[in-house]
Amino acid sequence: MLLEMKNIVKKYGNVVANNKVNISLNKGEILAIVGENGAGKSTIMKILYGLEKPNSGEIFINGKKMNFNSPSDAMKQGIGMVQQHFMLFENMTVAENIVYKNEMKKGIFFDYKKNIEVVEELSNRYMLQVDPRAIVEDCPVGLQQRVEILKILYQNADIIIFDEPSAVLTPIEVEELLKTMKQLAKLGKSIIVITHKLHEVMEVADRVVVMRLGEVVAETLKKNTSVEELSYLMVGRQIVTRVIEPKDTKESLLEVKDLILHGDGEKNVLNGVNMNVKKGEIVGIAGVSGNGQSELIRCITGLEKIDGGQVVIHGNEITNKSVMDIRKAGITHIPEDRYMWGSAPEATLAENALMGYEDTEEFSKRGILNSSKIFSHASELISKFRVKADSPEQKIKELSGGNAQKLIVAREMSMETPLIIACEPTRGIDIGAIEFIHDQLVEKRNGGDSVLLVSSELSEIMSLSDRIYVIYEGEIVGEFARGSIDEKRLGLLMVGGKESEE
Incomplete structure (x- = not known):
């Protein structure tokens, strides 16, 4: 067994994000972790990558107990993560991004020719073709993702975590990505993919773990399940066509x-x-x-x-x-960036639900806001749109991304x-x-x-x-x-x- 995460518990105040979660991974395997927003799948991966510390539980790599205090600790043990929002320097070349912090040097200077050769060799070895000399901002999104993958492979990662990897890709780019995952697994790399796209899970995964409300509720081989069954396990009911x-x-x-x-x-x-x-x-x-x-x-x-x-x-x-x-x-507007345009992260759910309504008579008279009506309005939206939240007084930045999105949709839809x-x-x-x-x-x-x-x-x-x-x-x-x-x-x-x- 390459990786074992045993009885992982993670709490944020009174909220239990992971409750005795057990995850295992074999060498050369593609494991998909699926679940609703707030199910705990991103949290468990952040713990594996050293971005979060568990309250309790153990992590073993090749049978050896690990203690990750940062992503650099995880990287030293061969764990890399391709995040949903790429961590690239857009004004630098593909080669400079891939070798960043581990550059080939001639004396104290960056050896441009040697770094190009290293990236070309890496690209050929893993059949991930890139132009090492291209500027990243000039590359399409699918190619930028390929640069992220090569950057992790250059760091000798054996376990690669993909977080919603196809979210911004075209169908052709998604096909290429799934081929890449299969190819990496054939070459001995072990893959964990977090996704809500179940057809992609059925295309690429060997095994599937389903999480709900912070716990693992099912684990199955891909060949023994279906999109319909996984949908049901994720939400606890049948999804209607x-x-x-x-x-x-x-x-x-x-x-x-x-x-x-x-x-x-x-x-x-x-x-x-x-x-x-x-x-x-x-x-x-x-x-x-x-x-x-x-x-x-x-x-x-x-x-x-x-x-x-x-x-x-x-x-x-x-x-x-x-x-x-x-x-x-x-015209009302659900913006593409929920945090930059759609909400004020430090404001409460009630304050975010009020945005756009603040000068209406229902909520404001002579410039004085009606707190009870604002609270009631937010509570109604939270209930109707099934936003998982403790209270309208909670800050929106404390919600999962999906639940923040649901509140923004609720606010804009309610304006009729x-x-x-x-x-x-x-x-x-x-x-x-x-x-x-x-x-x-x-x-x-x-x-x-x-x-x-x-x-x-x-x-x-x-x-x-x-x-x-x-x-x-x-x-x-x-x-x-x-x-x-x-x-x-x-x-x-x-x-x-x-x-x-x-």
């Missing part, structure tokens, strides 16, 4: 006309974008991160000033108006505007919460309101959207009705391919 009835929608609600946003150089970030959202439909925007979809949403919602074109809702122009004026015109812009609404959350949020978006659409959905999850875009726009390098390169395009063709357009290349 959603059917979205087609609707005949004609009346336009949102129109974006010839929108232009200048960039730092000569090339525009957004170059003449035209799109619309009709009443009673969900419109999806599919695109690889960094192709202008984030800037497009910021322009529509007033977070960024546009350089040309118009944004119109209900026939009223809202181009370059303030965020507050745009919200009052009938004609249009909600949902950016990555289910990023990093579990299958039960995804089902609930999807149901809320579909319910809004079925009630005659509209949803503009931006997601890097193609399955989410394709299952929910009545129409799909594809964005590439700041331009709309395709528009498709539900069912008229498959995931492979959509993924091809997202990376700049032409349909004729299929």
Whole structure:
């Protein structure tokens, strides 16, 4: 047995994140750990990687008891972690990132040629092709992830932890990643993958551990289980397949006309974008991160000033108006970054639930806030959207990422505007919460309101959207009705391919 974690207990105050958790890993094995947000899977991996200390329990590597006080302790024992948000220096080369802190030197100077050779040899050995001379910020996301993996392999890691590794990848990049995991396992590396994408688990894992409420509730070989069974074990109930009835929608609600946003150089970030959202439909925007979809949403919602074109809702122009004026015109917004744009981490759940409502008569009179109504409102949202929290007075930064996301979704959905812009609404959350949020978006659409959905999850875009726009390098390169395009063709357009290349 390569790794054993025995009876691991981790508490945060009165909250038990891990309760006598046992995890084992064999050499050359791919182990998937799945569970809802707050199930304790990320905590147990943070303990293994030295980011957290357990209250009790033991860790053994090759039968030897370990005590990790930091990630560097874990790395010395051959444990590496590819985190969801890459830890790379974007203005440095691929080679410089991979060899960082363990560089080949000529005297006291960085030996550029030798480091290039070392990275090329490493790349060839593990069949992970990269250009050592490329600048990281110029590399697509899938290639940046490959650099992260090579960086860990350069540090001689035998155990590699992947935390939600496919969250920002295109379908083609996901295929490559799964091939990489299998190849690493064949070469003797041992893999632990934390994910909520059960189809990927069934594709790549040898064994699956299911966690719920801080405990291991099931452990099974992949060949002995199914997506349906794993879903049930994760949430304790059957996940229902959603059917979205087609609707005949004609009346336009949102129109974006010839929108232009200048960039730092000569090339525009957004170059003449035209799109619309009709009443009673969900419109999806599919695109690889960094192709202008984030800037497009910021322009529509007033977070960024546009350089040309118009944004119109209900026939009223809202181009370059303030965020507050745009919200009052009938647009609410679930931002893609829950902490930077969607919440104030140091504020309480009640304060975060109030945002956008603070000047309404229900919660404020003559500038004085009504604390009891604010508390009651937050409690109602927490209950309805199943946010796992101790109290509305708890700080939002103390929640798991998925539960913070649910509170933001609850706040924006409760405003009952004609249009909600949902950016990555289910990023990093579990299958039960995804089902609930999807149901809320579909319910809004079925009630005659509209949803503009931006997601890097193609399955989410394709299952929910009545129409799909594809964005590439700041331009709309395709528009498709539900069912008229498959995931492979959509993924091809997202990376700049032409349909004729299929």
